[in-house]
Amino acid sequence: MKSLYIKTMTYSLFLLLFMSCKKDETKVVAGNGTAPVLTATQSTLVLDSTKKTQNAVTFNWTASSFGYSAGVSYAIQIDLAGNSFKAPKEIAVNTALTQAYTVSDLNDLVNQMGLTVGVAGKLEVRAVATISSTYAPAYSNVVPITVTPYQIVINYPSLYVPGSYQAAPNWTPATAAKISSVAGNQVYEGYVNFPDGSTDFKFTSTPDWAGIIYGTSAAGTLSAGSGGNLHVDGAGYYLIKADTKALTYSLTKTVWSIIGDATGSWSTDTPMTYDVTNKVWTVTMPLSVGALKFRANGAYDINFGDNTPANGKPVYGGANIPVTVAGNYKIVLNLSTPGNYTYSISKQ
Template sequence: MKSTINKLFTLCLMSLVLFSCEKDEERLVLRQGAAPTLSATSNSVELTAETKGEDAITMNWTAADYGYEAAVTYTLQFIAEGGDFAAAREVEATPGTLSKTLTVAELNTLAVQLGLSPNNEGTLQVRVQSSVAESVTPTYSNVVSFNVTPFLDIIEYVSLWVPGSHQGWDPGSAPKVSSVKDDGVYEGYVNFPEAETNFKLNPAPNWDNDFGGTSSGNKGTLVAKGDNLQVNGAGYYLLKANTNQLTWEAIKTTWGVIGDATGSWDNDQDMTYDATAQVWKATLQLSVGEIKFRANDKWDINFGDDNADASLEYGAANIKITEAGRYEVVLNLANPGNYTYTLTKL
């Protein structure tokens, strides 16, 4: 009898311990933490290419309080003013820290990714998300706003200048074609608004040396100090030159946006060239999905974005649209080797 009572007592004690553990565990899983408080070291930041390795801004926040020792992950979420945090650009903080410093280059990339125009002041908004586990709802800090003026980070490549009848034969103000690999192979995009354009290719923005040559069907050969090169037909051209093989070619292009975010991978949404701004533009209703830019309704010449940094590469990854809405889409091919785009939600 005594043995039976002892066994029952032990069983009840074990049940009580298990019940207590389950209740404690339940409280640990379900308790939502107290949100952190966020602040920034500046409310206005001007970014320049000359200072891109320097610190731009630091975000500081208080620790989220979950009522127990927790390994908290903090993630900064950035949007352009008026945007949706569901489509934010995220920057994860180093574990165990309560601050994050962004360099000029990092903040510039974020600003451009979020649609801010280079050399124009815009406003970014940021909050910090704290999370401990998938079973616990994340908490979010207050939203901090600050102004930022991004820059267009242009890499200066070895180039040929393109003076001609399209711009008054002035090498100093002429558009350029560039050799990204410095291998004698050049390309760039040039607007020729006349039915017939005569031009030359100059190794410097002066008349000390130049390439002319022969022209037939918008291509030909290069000859030092040769006859004017000639393109027939007004338009926006991909201009190529090879100083090793002494050849050149001009391919007329019109540009469009294509992808499931526009409704179909079968039909392009045409863009319009703005000669004053030297960019292609379109105002489009985009859904969540992906897009690319391509020329002449074909895939021979197309751009994507491998690094999601608003910088374009030939044949690169699709560009993700994470928030549906009406957008101004701008394609900038004016700086050879530095092709960019912006997506501004209207």
């Protein structure tokens, strides 16, 4: 009898323990997370390179609950509008409920995403909450923002072009135009506007006269550390190339235009006008659905297209630049910063 009593009590205790464990288990089962609510302090941003360290935008969101005591982790996802977050830039923020971007940080990010410099680009932002890979994440509402980025200038190895064409004080390397070597192979190129009918200049390896000074003893050849001034007759916008290894240089006067079925024809150029103040070539005109290119001197010897997809960075001999919506456009070609050429096609 005593044995039966002990067995009964043991079974009861085991059953009670099992029920207790089962009850505890139900407490740790996570459910679907509640969707965070996302807001942004700005929805339209025109980024300014003179305000790089200032706040551009801050995203805030409410906490998500999965019915579980473990910490919830968050991230911000940013993608091109209409891309359905197929390839978003994701920034993990751990347990924080906010993410701020400086002007510089946001500009770097949207340049990586392929937004065109100087043109308003449409993006979509959402917050995502997770507790582990076992459970589906909870996504916030989608917040649309419009961002106009500025150009990120890469400082390539350069030669300075001091000369008589400079505003006073002329012959000043520190304020002279530059030509640059994108490949870092001692082959330099850049575009310089010479406003006078007759221009003398030299190349210097530093923004002063303390480095190597390149002159010439014959047209097309360079002399390192000696030689007379390089010279050009005729005002204009010149493509300048120099090879300090082969000690050669060339000067090609250029006049720019656009051509393509978007402009009306692949056989007729539309001239662009040089803006001396802003150092850009520009034209405003109606464009139809189609494509276009930039070319110099009415020929394809020097022409710019773009990569695919187009990103506002001209490429010599690149693909045709698409125009997907007809309308009146301002087209700008900026070749003033060597190695950092840009263009924009902005609907007016």
